[in-house]
Amino acid sequence: DARVTQTPRHKVTEMGQEVTMRCQPILGHNTVFWYRQTMMQGLELLAYFRNRAPLDDSGMPKDRFSAEMPDATLATLKIQPSEPRDSAVYFCASGLGYATNEKLFFGSGTQLSVL
């Protein structure tokens, strides 16, 4: 079965360190989303891309977060410097694009703990 692959599954780091999370969308999907899940805020959209171009990153703290798609098979989310409040589960999801994007396929998430 095709699936969205996220790495690492778990990450523990110290405050101030750089964190990079990676996502491999399903082959052929042209829309990629990054969501963050916390107990307090629930599931929040951080950014999303279509055909590797960012369409909406309004949910992302610009001073420390950055999201890119170096190519169609890789999306990255970086936090530099990381802070304890960034501790959360970060999900990547991919879809087929606007016309048939009724379904999003989610990865298993990266659980980030910033000490």
Added chain:
Amino acid sequence: AQTVTQSQPEMSVQEAETVTLSCTYDTSESDYYLFWYKQPPSRQMILVIRQEAYKQQNATENRFSVNFQKAAKSFSLKISDSQLGDAAMYFCAYRGSNFGNEKLTFGTGTRLTIIP
């Protein structure tokens, strides 16, 4: 902006019984999509069922069905013959139909417990 409200933080049901999870939403759009996602302890987000707003017929997927009331902006999920494997967090989600508005807006979730 669209909002999704799940007013039941927790629900429980006896195995083999039926349970209904509530969801309401707010939007000014006439065409959109609604979803229910399941998140078990494994953390994986699993699509349970989806509904297109332009369809009057309620969506059904095996033991899962929805009651979609467009005028009331209500979208409840009914789980029949509850099984132990149904225990999870359930999230209601909304997606607009306009270009550039494909993001999912989620509710806060309902934790469902199945009592053996």
